[in-house]
Structures are given as C-alpha cells and as structure tokens.
Amino acid sequence: MAGGHPSGAAAWNWRIVLVRPRNPLNIGAAARALANFGFGELWLVEAYRPSWEEARSAVGGEDVLRSARAVDRLEEAVGECSLALGTTAGSRRNLAREVVSLADLPAWLAKRRGRKRGRAALLFGSEKTGLSNEEMSHCHALVRIPTVPESPSMNLGQAVAVCCYELAREGLVSAAATPARARASDRANLHSLEHLFERAAAVLDQVGYLQPKSRGAMLLKLRRLLLDLGLTNYDVRVLGGILAQIEWKLRQ
C-alpha cells in the first residue's frame, strides 16, 4: 500500500473518523473496509454507546475495532491532523467548502503545498444527516462520491469502502503509522489552528466584533477562513504572538 502516487502525491497517514454513527452494523462494516484496504486508524465521535459496544463483536476488522478510539468532540479526533476532509453525497448546496470529486482527490492532494507525508482525517457524517455545517467548518475540503443524482445517498459502510478503495488504489496510504515530527515549515495541525481560532474568537468577543445574533454563523465563516490560509507551524507561532500582545493590551 505504501509508495508514491504517479502524479506525485505523497502518501498520508489516514485516520477514518465516523461522526455520530448510530448503526453498529455500519461501524463494523467500516472497520472491515479499513482492514481490507490497509487502513489502521478508526475514530468515532459521539458514537451512540450501545452501538459502539455491539460493533466491537462484529466479524472482520477486529484489530481495527480493538484499537479504535471513541471521543466526545470532533476536535479531539482531528486535532493531530494537518488535513481534514469531509465526505458528502453532494446533493446539498451552499456547503461553503471546496468540493472535490473522489476520483479527482489524488490530483487534488498532489497539488497541496508541502511534500512531506502528514496525518490526514477523512470524516463521515451520521447515517441520517451527514456532516453538519459546524462539522464541515473543521474540514479543508469536502470529498464528493460521484453517485447519480437520482440516488445520491450511500450506505455508510459502503461509502467508507469506496473511499478506502480509491485512496489505496492510488497508493495514497502510508503503511507507517509513526506520527510525523512537527517542523516550522510543516502545515499546522488542526489542534494548533483550533487553539488559535478560540483565542481569536475570545478577542473578537472582547472588542465587541461578534454580535449575539450572528455570532454562530460568523464563527463558522472565520474557522473556514483560517483553514483556507494553509498556515504553517511558524505562521501559527507568529499569529499567536500577535494575539498575546492584543490580549495583554485588552487586560490593561
């Protein structure tokens, strides 16, 4: 599975994240698909506890399920990653994120700045509702599985299988699961960005920029804007310094 893509995209350490999954069969099926295509990391966010317990007894993908992590907040699941991608059936409009067709994903990844192999998250929303706008605001882009308009919505386990197949097919899966060491020129991971974002939001609240009525929508916009900047660890340090100075001044 390891190796470079013909178009030059580096392999990534992928983390498959199921957000609010409800059906234990889907969790089990997703784990099996990960195992089939050489993916090791499964994370569950806000998984319905009984489903999660039941899924652990599923056949196939036992190793993946055993080492899966269940967390309460999306931020925990994507924090260490420098790239987060959401999945969508693409029938929804106004997603306010770049939408990449799954078949074009290898080329899209190849174009991204930085050749270093990194950790990336691929998010799947709940069976009923998909990813929420808030969840999508944590994503750099959305991956659309090219289903037909008459029947756009895929079964969760099958959607995971198709995405894992496509990434493995193009050699975009890194076999080594060693965490990458952070360098100044590397893209900042989502944990650093979220921390920066929360500090910036607090400052904007203090200076009265955020209005109670539009606060929620504005914060989603700002988070997307921050992700789109493609900040490096160095950039985050610089911006953190600026924020610290403003915070200090506001405390006076």
Added chain:
Amino acid sequence: MAGGHPSGAAAWNWRIVLVRPRNPLNIGAAARALANFGFGELWLVEAYRPSWEEARSAVGGEDVLRSARAVDRLEEAVGECSLALGTTAGSRRNLAREVVSLADLPAWLAKRRGRKRGRAALLFGSEKTGLSNEEMSHCHALVRIPTVPESPSMNLGQAVAVCCYELAREGLVSAAATPARARASDRANLHSLEHLFERAAAVLDQVGYLQPKSRGAMLLKLRRLLLDLGLTNYDVRVLGGILAQIEWKLRQ
C-alpha cells in the same frame, strides 16, 4: 454515467449477479450500491428465499430490488450476456482463469475485440465461499479487488459498491438498457455458447471421450476453453453445423 472511457473502452450494459447470497442485508446493500452508481440490473441465483423476501423491504435501491430477477441457475442469469466476469478476493490459487485487478479492468475491457457496446455480467459469489470452480468456468476472467493479504475478504455489499464505483468512475456504464441486436460479427452470448457446449459434451459422451472419473473436471476445462476462443455468432453457427453433421452420423 454514459460515455466512453479515455482509453477507448465502450460502455457496457452491466448486469450484477449475486450467486447464492444468504444475508438479506447484503442483498439490500448491493441494490442500494447499484442505484447509487446508476446500475439498473440485479439478478440473484439460488437466493435463499426468506432472505430475498426480506431484502425487498430494505431502504434504498427499492427500484433495483423491485425489478431484480431471481433465478435457479447461473446459466439463466448470464445467458444473454456476451461477457461474464467473476469477482474474487484473490487469495485462492489455481483459479484457472485470467485474473484482472479491478483498477486494471477498464484497460482490459478496452483491449477486448469488438467496439460494439454489449451486455456484460459481473458475478459475486456467496458470502461464505465465494464463487465455486463450476461457477467460475462460466466466466471469461476474474476481477480481483485489491485488498491487502492480511484481510482479503470483503463484505458482499461493500464489494459490490467498490466495483460499481470503479466502473462508473471510468464511464464504463451504459445508460441505455436496450438489449443489443445480435449481428454475425458480434461475440456470441453465453446462452449460445452454453448450448453449443452441451451439444459438444453429448457428442463427446457418445464417442466415449469422457471418462466417468474425470468427466466433471474435463467439462469445466472444456467450457473455459470454449469461452477463451472468443467466438462470434457466425463462428457458433458454423460450429453448430459441424456438430449437427456429427450428431447425424452418430445416429446412423
């Protein structure tokens, strides 16, 4: 979904055939994947009746399930097709058929003689055992989904989804479901070939060529050999005439 593949392969009218499926959830999931990627024809061979009844109530893919055909013999499901492909996890050896990786299937199809769009069957074996040797002998080639050696066996519904995705992705699915009119220069469909094969087997029995002990294995070999010849409708007519002459002589 219609349109030519960049490498020049024509689109086919695909028929997805589940052979001896047991789990109603898998039948429902397969139907949903067909619908997601614009496939219309689902056939079931020796489907366990209660599973089949239960699957019809599944969510997603209702139209596909409503028009699905359940038959007792594989020959009925593939008879009208001029191409039959089996699927395999590829961990088995001595399959005695050419094995094509799913990712290489578009190029393989492009190389096949004849540019006319035809009807093709893609076969999936039962959840437990996959396709038998006898069932594989009806296939021109086997398609291997490139799973990792440590976890080769896919869930049936997911395997169908991945194959449908790959074929749709490469524009190899014909939107038109009109049956192709047979021409002399077209490849013979499997019904004609099977009929020819059965007549030839009867002749070989009469002349004492087939030994009781090795008869079964020999017939599988002969059917594979016949498929590999790539006979046209014209060829089948010529061979049918030769057989008729031999049959007549033997009756004297």
